[in-house]
Amino acid sequence: MSHSDRRLSQTDRTRHRRLREQGSEDRADLDAILSAGFVCHLGVRVDGDVLVVPTVYGSDGTTLYLHGSVASRSVVAAPEETVCVTVTHVDGLVLARSVFEHGVNYRSAMVFGTPRLVTDPQEKLAGLRCLTEQAAPGQWGYARQPSRKELAATSLLALSLDEASVKIRTGAPDDGDGPDARLGLWAGVLPLHARWGDLEPDPALPTGVEPPPHLTGRQGTPAS
Amino acid sequence: MSHSDRRLSQTDRTRHRRLREQGSEDRADLDAILSAGFVCHLGVRVDGDVLVVPTVYGSDGTTLYLHGSVASRSVVAAPEETVCVTVTHVDGLVLARSVFEHGVNYRSAMVFGTPRLVTDPQEKLAGLRCLTEQAAPGQWGYARQPSRKELAATSLLALSLDEASVKIRTGAPDDGDGPDARLGLWAGVLPLHARWGDLEPDPALPTGVEPPPHLTGRQGTPAS
Numbered sequence: 075m076s077h078s079d080r081r082l083s084q085t086d087r088t089r090h091r092r093l094r095e096q097g098s099e100d101r102a103d104l105d106a107i108l109s110a111g112f113v114c115h116l117g118v119r120v121d122g123d124v125l126v127v128p129t130v131y132g133s134d135g136t137t138l139y140l141h142g143s144v145a146s147r148s149v150v151a152a153p154e155e156t157v158c159v160t161v162t163h164v165d166g167l168v169l170a171r172s173v174f175e176h177g178v179n180y181r182s183a184m185v186f187g188t189p190r191l192v193t194d195p196q197e198k199l200a201g202l203r204c205l206t207e208q209a210a211p212g213q214w215g216y217a218r219q220p221s222r223k224e225l226a227a228t229s230l231l232a233l234s235l236d237e238a239s240v241k242i243r244t245g246a247p248d249d250g251d252g253p254d255a256r257l258g259l260w261a262g263v264l265p266l267h268a269r270w271g272d273l274e275p276d277p278a279l280p281t282g283v284e285p286p287p288h289l290t291g292r293q294g295t296p297a298s
Numbered sequence: 299m300s301h302s303d304r305r306l307s308q309t310d311r312t313r314h315r316r317l318r319e320q321g322s323e324d325r326a327d328l329d330a331i332l333s334a335g336f337v338c339h340l341g342v343r344v345d346g347d348v349l350v351v352p353t354v355y356g357s358d359g360t361t362l363y364l365h366g367s368v369a370s371r372s373v374v375a376a377p378e379e380t381v382c383v384t385v386t387h388v389d390g391l392v393l394a395r396s397v398f399e400h401g402v403n404y405r406s407a408m409v410f411g412t413p414r415l416v417t418d419p420q421e422k423l424a425g426l427r428c429l430t431e432q433a434a435p436g437q438w439g440y441a442r443q444p445s446r447k448e449l450a451a452t453s454l455l456a457l458s459l460d461e462a463s464v465k466i467r468t469g470a471p472d473d474g475d476g477p478d479a480r481l482g483l484w485a486g487v488l489p490l491h492a493r494w495g496d497l498e499p500d501p502a503l504p505t506g507v508e509p510p511p512h513l514t515g516r517q518g519t520p521a522s
Binding site for chain 1: 310311337339340341342343345347348349350351352354379380381382383384386388390391393394395396397398400402404406408410426430433434437438440441442443444445448452470471474475478479481482483484485486487488489490491492493494495496497498499500501502503507508509510513516517521
């Protein structure tokens, strides 16, 4: 997909078959969902079994970067397989008049493709930087950067965002204009918020070492 | 696994190969992780591709229940396949002295098995009740329960908890006693909290319909 095309591509894997009203083909929705998080679920076949592994990711808008130990089974298997990477934000419970209409407000992106193992040293550093900065903005420049040995112990996977699917549900329950509306029951949404807490210093830290502003500024802010 | 055995079974799929210090074989950890959430990621093969689908679940301590439309591809494929269901709670960012030691505090459970399609009407109702009450305790008795037609439109899958794997990371970074501790950098944890917000009434609701105590009591409480 070119950057000028702001619609997501339609393939057999990404076409919305059900609940089409929750499907989005807007590239901006994909970018927003990926930007709002840093943990995905990587689905990959390993030795014939499906594994779904939570792992950290970074997105530069074109490519999703995933990393892991060179010894990780899922990371080793991924470059030979079509994988599915899913990022989900749960925004609240949809409390309808009927149990059947209950649901979840959420934003979710699924990315399909065969990851590429990144071997070029410059691209590997850039990908790890993208991944680190997505989870902890400011830390790449603040913390000690990877040594050659540490880089060698880390596998970096690059997955194109060309084939992706987005689903979003927002707002009130759907049975406000149906026969159940006459039951006199309360209905609405119980929102779920993810928020960063207060920094917890490492007990091993010498006294007098203060956290940098890029960390203190995150305390109490929304996390997805 | 019998209930008297409080250790998780060891199989080729559940054995911890790497980061063994993060692996738990305590059945109570599995139960606690499953009880703390209501959205999982279901990994299943559909038409040769791996799909990772976020979906609601309920656990009664022995069985994990998943549901979906009878038309859902993942739900239709699941009873013929070994699936992997993963539940993850992200608890914070681990901010080490080196980028390499950065990580995430989390609790994660992976359940493996071939789901069974529940056809017995009584078990189906009980499973849907378990699933509804896990996400929204009190709503099964408050909202209108499923009609025969609604039950027929819903597929319920039952997945045994016999084969499961748990990983947990808590606490400070691991490089507090290494050479990087001399760099003078701040290190610690930025916690991530999930919390229920304030109820948002359906705009279609007539005035004077108040939310029940099982919903108002949840406002502002921790969500995982």
